[in-house]
Amino acid sequence: MNLFKISIANLKEKKLNSFLSALLLTLGIGMISLLLLLNKQLDEQFKRNLKGIDMVVGAKGSPLQVILSSIYQIDAPTGNIPLAEVNALRKNPFVKTVIPLSMGDNYQGFRILGTTPKYVEHFSAKLAEGHLYNASMEVTIGSKVARDSKLKIGDQFSGSHGLDSEGEKHEDKKYKVVGIFQPSGTVVDQLIITRLSSVWDIHAHSEGANVPAVAEVEHSDNQTHVDPEPDEEGKEVTSALIQFRNPMGLITIPRQINDNTSMQAALPSIEINRLFSLLGVGIETLRTLALIIISIAGVSVFISLYNSLKDRKYEMALMLSMGATRTRLFLMLLIEGLSLAVIGFFAGIIASRVGLWVFSQSAEQDFHYSLGKFALLPEEIYLFFGALAIGVVAAALPSLGIYRLNISRTLAEE
Amino acid sequence: MISSNQLRFSYSAQKKFSFPDIHCNDKETLLILGQSGKGKTTLLHLLALLLTPEAGDVVIAGKSVKNLTPQEITATRAKNIGIIYQRPHFVSSLSVMDNILLSNYLANQREDRQKARHLAEQLGFVDHLSKKTNQLSQGEQQRVSIARSLMNNPNIILADEPTSNLDDDNCQRVIQLLKKQSAQIGASLVVVTHDQRLKDEFSNQVFL
Numbered sequence: 001m002n003l004f005k006i007s008i009a010n011l012k013e014k015k016l017n018s019f020l021s022a023l024l025l026t027l028g029i030g031m032i033s034l035l036l037l038l039n040k041q042l043d044e045q046f047k048r049n050l051k052g053i054d055m056v057v058g059a060k061g062s063p064l065q066v067i068l069s070s071i072y073q074i075d076a077p078t079g080n081i082p083l084a085e086v087n088a089l090r091k092n093p094f095v096k097t098v099i100p101l102s103m104g105d106n107y108q109g110f111r112i113l114g115t116t117p118k119y120v121e122h123f124s125a126k127l128a129e130g131h132l133y134n135a136s137m138e139v140t141i142g143s144k145v146a147r148d149s150k151l152k153i154g155d156q157f158s159g160s161h162g163l164d165s166e167g168e169k170h171e172d173k174k175y176k177v178v179g180i181f182q183p184s185g186t187v188v189d190q191l192i193i194t195r196l197s198s199v200w201d202i203h204a205h206s207e208g209a210n211v212p213a214v215a216e217v218e219h220s221d222n223q224t225h226v227d228p229e230p231d232e233e234g235k236e237v238t239s240a241l242i243q244f245r246n247p248m249g250l251i252t253i254p255r256q257i258n259d260n261t262s263m264q265a266a267l268p269s270i271e272i273n274r275l276f277s278l279l280g281v282g283i284e285t286l287r288t289l290a291l292i293i294i295s296i297a298g299v300s301v302f303i304s305l306y307n308s309l310k311d312r313k314y315e316m317a318l319m320l321s322m323g324a325t326r327t328r329l330f331l332m333l334l335i336e337g338l339s340l341a342v343i344g345f346f347a348g349i350i351a352s353r354v355g356l357w358v359f360s361q362s363a364e365q366d367f368h369y370s371l372g373k374f375a376l377l378p379e380e381i382y383l384f385f386g387a388l389a390i391g392v393v394a395a396a397l398p399s400l401g402i403y404r405l406n407i408s409r410t411l412a413e414e
Numbered sequence: 415m416i417s418s419n420q421l422r423f424s425y426s427a428q429k430k431f432s433f434p435d436i437h438c439n440d441k442e443t444l445l446i447l448g449q450s451g452k453g454k455t456t457l458l459h460l461l462a463l464l465l466t467p468e469a470g471d472v473v474i475a476g477k478s479v480k481n482l483t484p485q486e487i488t489a490t491r492a493k494n495i496g497i498i499y500q501r502p503h504f505v506s507s508l509s510v511m512d513n514i515l516l517s518n519y520l521a522n523q524r525e526d527r528q529k530a531r532h533l534a535e536q537l538g539f540v541d542h543l544s545k546k547t548n549q550l551s552q553g554e555q556q557r558v559s560i561a562r563s564l565m566n567n568p569n570i571i572l573a574d575e576p577t578s579n580l581d582d583d584n585c586q587r588v589i590q591l592l593k594k595q596s597a598q599i600g601a602s603l604v605v606v607t608h609d610q611r612l613k614d615e616f617s618n619q620v621f622l
Contacts, residue, residue, distance in 0.1 A: 001525055006508065319520055321462070322516065322521065325485075
């Protein structure tokens with residue numbers, strides 16, 4: 001026999017009341033914990049892919065769209081820009097690197113991205129097997145692409161036009177897989193990367209009848225054979241990622257581009273902050289809602305203990321007459337509130353993980369991003385103490401009545 | 415052994431009680447008879463140290479309780495007095511067994527399961543030990559509360575109308591068990607009641 005045992009027995013005696021209190025706490029804690037998890041993981045995903053990219057140039061349109069499509073590969077591009085204008089940026093002394101991107105096709109929903117080797121270098125993607133694409137129509141695929149599409153080295157496939165898998169197929173020209181990247185946790189995992197020229201080749205309407213199924217290009221193991229800086233007249237790309245040599249570039253170049261070229265410059269830091277402040281409204285609302293639910297949970301614990309204390313007044317007087325001290329009974333009631341808080345907290349943490357898993361599944365399906373990190377966050381430790389505090393306060397307020405209980409009158413009344 | 419000396423108590427200026435002195439030695443029994451409103455329960459609560467008298471004194475096991483602190487009073491009650499109430503009340507969430515053991519636990523004594531089982535056998539509810547108390551009949555519940563009052567081997571057993579809610583059969587049974595059990599542990603048994611059926615069961619009687 002101990003206080004804990006009596007408390008748990010009391011909770012079990014009022015199953016529905018206890019369930020309601022624990023459920024409300026579970027909901028509140030679960031929501032806050034899910035928000036924390038999502039916030040952290042989205043933040044990480046966005047930051048990781050953003051690193052080192054100071055500016056993106058693309059066709060005029062929504063700057064946020066340019067950022068989302070070029071860096072995160074989750075929105076449609078705004079249009080095309082001339083490669084010549086992109087390459088002209090290289091001459092600017094403030095510009096360190098220019099990585100042109102060309103997209104427009106996909107395979108089973110995974111985007112096929114034409115770019116220069118700088119792109120792979122920038123994300124420090126390492127090869128797991130095979131080698132980096134070399135020639136036109138050769139591709140190196142990300143780890144997630146390899147896993148989900150079951151493509152292996154040596155496999156050939158034809159891309160579909162557009163960015164979703166429903167597009168018309170380019171049956172006549174097939175890509176060939178020559179390498180697979182190691183998982184890096186970046187956007188590279190979900191991309192099929194090839195030369196810029198592959199994208200041009202596939203969309204060039206060749207009149208010739210005898211186009212080979214796979215472009216016959218001389219094979220070489222030496223990667224330096226890849227044109228590092230392609231510059232072809234009249235060619236277009238979708239966008240380009242720019243790195244500056246020093247922050248001065250940020251001040252002058254975007255305006256120059258927006259004023260003097262057919263392109264627009266989008267600054268990821270600004271756009272992503274804008275995106276997060278837009279999302280922030282929703283997150284703030286959900287957080288407020290979660291806090292309200294937690295407060296209601298506290299009130300529910302309070303009411304259920306208050307009521308049960310009224311019903312159990314005689315029990316309390318009885319235990320006092322049998323030698324219990326008031327402090328001991330007060331502790332017993334406190335443990336009831338604390339147990340509910342602890343149950344609510346852990347159920348909430350589990351619920352948030354389940355929620356994250358569900359969310360991750362749909363994010364994976366729609367954007368190929370996975371958010372599968374289920375470890376306990378440091379903020380959740382604070383959440384734990386917050387839940388305990390609510391349990392203590394909600395249990396202590398009604399339980400203080402123990403100190404005012406008149407034993408003799410209570411025992412005589414019934 | 416329990417005795418009282420010129421006990422007085424008042425709830426208000428109009429509602430005053432002064433009680434006759436009582437005395438009950440170890441192994442003896444005492445019946446306090448009185449009609450409703452005569453202060454039977456008040457007297458029992460005074461004897462059980464649940465109320466503090468305005469004047470007078472209670473002597474328990476040869477010791478006056480007059481100048482004890484509330485903590486000492488609680489400890490004295492838990493150790494020396496077993497109380498049986500008119501309507502048996504229990505901690506409803508606990509089993510019959512745990513309710514009996516509760517008196518050990520709350521008096522800071524070792525929990526004696528064997529004793530609880532032994533008492534249950536003698537009082538005839540050994541089959542109900544794992545049930546909840548509200549699954550038992552009134553007569554059974556009253557027997558459980560007798561067992562509970564005996565767990566700490568008290569010096570005194572106080573019973574407040576232990577039979578008033580029981581039929582004749584159960585009344586006889588409960589009172590015989592009470593007498594037998596208190597005699598076994600050598601305790602004083604004080605029964606407060608208006609139940610005339612008990613008149614012939616006790617030789618020492620006090621009328622309020």
